[in-house]
Amino acid sequence: MTPDTPSDEAIEARYAQLDREAEEGGYHLNPDREFTRNLVRGLLVNEQRYGYPSCPCRASLGKRDEDRDIICPCDYRDPDLDEYDACYCALYVSGAVLSGEVAIRSIPERRPPRSERKKQGALQQAAGSIQQLAYPVWRCRVCGYLCARESPPHICPVCKATKDRFERFL
Amino acid sequence: MTPDTPSDEAIEARYAQLDREAEEGGYHLNPDREFTRNLVRGLLVNEQRYGYPSCPCRASLGKRDEDRDIICPCDYRDPDLDEYDACYCALYVSGAVLSGEVAIRSIPERRPPRSERKKQGALQQAAGSIQQLAYPVWRCRVCGYLCARESPPHICPVCKATKDRFERFL
Amino acid sequence: MTPDTPSDEAIEARYAQLDREAEEGGYHLNPDREFTRNLVRGLLVNEQRYGYPSCPCRASLGKRDEDRDIICPCDYRDPDLDEYDACYCALYVSGAVLSGEVAIRSIPERRPPRSERKKQGALQQAAGSIQQLAYPVWRCRVCGYLCARESPPHICPVCKATKDRFERFL
Numbered sequence: 001m002t003p004d005t006p007s008d009e010a011i012e013a014r015y016a017q018l019d020r021e022a023e024e025g026g027y028h029l030n031p032d033r034e035f036t037r038n039l040v041r042g043l044l045v046n047e048q049r050y051g052y053p054s055c056p057c058r059a060s061l062g063k064r065d066e067d068r069d070i071i072c073p074c075d076y077r078d079p080d081l082d083e084y085d086a087c088y089c090a091l092y093v094s095g096a097v098l099s100g101e102v103a104i105r106s107i108p109e110r111r112p113p114r115s116e117r118k119k120q121g122a123l124q125q126a127a128g129s130i131q132q133l134a135y136p137v138w139r140c141r142v143c144g145y146l147c148a149r150e151s152p153p154h155i156c157p158v159c160k161a162t163k164d165r166f167e168r169f170l
Numbered sequence: 171m172t173p174d175t176p177s178d179e180a181i182e183a184r185y186a187q188l189d190r191e192a193e194e195g196g197y198h199l200n201p202d203r204e205f206t207r208n209l210v211r212g213l214l215v216n217e218q219r220y221g222y223p224s225c226p227c228r229a230s231l232g233k234r235d236e237d238r239d240i241i242c243p244c245d246y247r248d249p250d251l252d253e254y255d256a257c258y259c260a261l262y263v264s265g266a267v268l269s270g271e272v273a274i275r276s277i278p279e280r281r282p283p284r285s286e287r288k289k290q291g292a293l294q295q296a297a298g299s300i301q302q303l304a305y306p307v308w309r310c311r312v313c314g315y316l317c318a319r320e321s322p323p324h325i326c327p328v329c330k331a332t333k334d335r336f337e338r339f340l
Numbered sequence: 341m342t343p344d345t346p347s348d349e350a351i352e353a354r355y356a357q358l359d360r361e362a363e364e365g366g367y368h369l370n371p372d373r374e375f376t377r378n379l380v381r382g383l384l385v386n387e388q389r390y391g392y393p394s395c396p397c398r399a400s401l402g403k404r405d406e407d408r409d410i411i412c413p414c415d416y417r418d419p420d421l422d423e424y425d426a427c428y429c430a431l432y433v434s435g436a437v438l439s440g441e442v443a444i445r446s447i448p449e450r451r452p453p454r455s456e457r458k459k460q461g462a463l464q465q466a467a468g469s470i471q472q473l474a475y476p477v478w479r480c481r482v483c484g485y486l487c488a489r490e491s492p493p494h495i496c497p498v499c500k501a502t503k504d505r506f507e508r509f510l
Contacts, residue, residue, distance in 0.1 A: 144318045
C-alpha cells in the first residue's frame, strides 16, 4: 500500500466525520454513497500528498499559501450551493438536491485564474485598511447570529432557522 | 387520518429534534412533556397546512412573507425569554424555569399589529441603507462570538459561557 | 463529605461535559487524565464555594463582578493558547500539544492586576461609546462566521475550517 492509497477504514472514518459536521452546520453531503466515497478518497490522497485536503476536482500547486482557497470545503462551496445547488465537485449538495426536487447540473469554475487571485488578495487587503466591507453582514432574526457572505446560509448554524429568517445587517 | 393529524411517531421525532437543537444552542424546551407535545403537534399541523411551522399560539395568515416573524422559533422568543423566562407559547423556557426557581407567568403579545409590522420593515430597510445598527452587537469575552440582539444570549452557543461574559462590542 | 468535596461521579460528569464542549468548539482538554481531573475537581470546589467555576489556579475574590474574567474558560484562555499552546492552568491545550509536537511550558500570568482591570473596564466602555473596535473582527472564508478576538480561532466553530482560512474583516 503506497502512501497515496488510503485504507477503507480511513475513508469511512473521514466520510462519517464530514457527514456529521455537514449536518450539524446545515450542509449535506451528496447522497450517492459511492460517488461521495470516491471524493473522500481523493481528499485523503491530497492530504497525504500536500499536507492538506485540497479539492479532489482541481489541480493543487502543493503550496498551502496558493491552494488555501481550494482546501475542502473551498471558499467557493457556499456561493455554488446558492447558485447551482451543489459545490464544484458535488461533494456538498443543497437540501433541494437531497430531496430530489432539483438535479445536479454542470457547474462552471468560479475560482478566478491564478493571476487574478493574486490581484484580488492585494485589493482586499487595501479595502480592509480603509474599512470598506468585503461582504454584506447577515443577521439571523431568531438568534442574532452574524455572518459575512454573499447571501445568508441555508440554515442558521446556531439555531437552525431557515435562510429567509436572515436580514441584511451591514 | 387527515393531513392535519400528525402521527405520534412524527410528533416524537420532531420533539426529539427540537429538544436536541435547543440544548445544543443553550435553550430549553418546557419540561412539561404533555404540554410540550401538544405544542409540537400544533407546529406539525401548521407545517402541513401552510408549509412552515408557524407559532401554534398565534393566527397564521398562510403567507410565508406575512408570517415569517412567527415561524417557530419566532423573532420574539429571545426577548420574551429575557423578560418573562418563557416564549409566548411557553414552548421555550429559561434555565430558571427549568430548575423551578421561577414560575411561568402570563406573557403579553410582543408582536406588533400587522399595520405596524409593515411600517417597521420599511423603516428598517431605510436604516440599513444609512448604516445605522438595528441592534447592538455583543461579544463573548471568552471565544469572541458576535451576535446582534437586544441583549446577549443566556449561553454562548459556541463556548457555553454565561450571559454575563458578553460585552457590548458595537 | 463537606460541601467542598465533590463526588467522583460529579467530577467525571463535569469532565465529560467539558471534554465534549471543548471538542465541539475546536478546543482540547489536557490529555493527562489525572492532572485534568484535579483541575475539574478544583472548578467544582470553586463553584460550590463561590457560585461560579472560577479558575482553579488563581485566587478568587468571591464576588462574581470581580472574578468574571477568570470564570473558566477565562478571558485569557484563547490568547494563551495562541501564544503558549495552553491556558494558564494547562486545562486547555493546543492541537500541537495534544499530538505531542509541542511540550507545555511555563505560562506567565496575562491577567492584569486588579487596579489595572478596573481602569481597563472604564476605558473600554469609553472606547465603545465612540465606536472604536476593541478587537479585530475575523471572517471565516468558508462559511462567513465572524468573531472578534486578538487572532482567529484555531478551528472555525461553525464549519471546522482551520485558522488560516480566516481573514481580517474589520
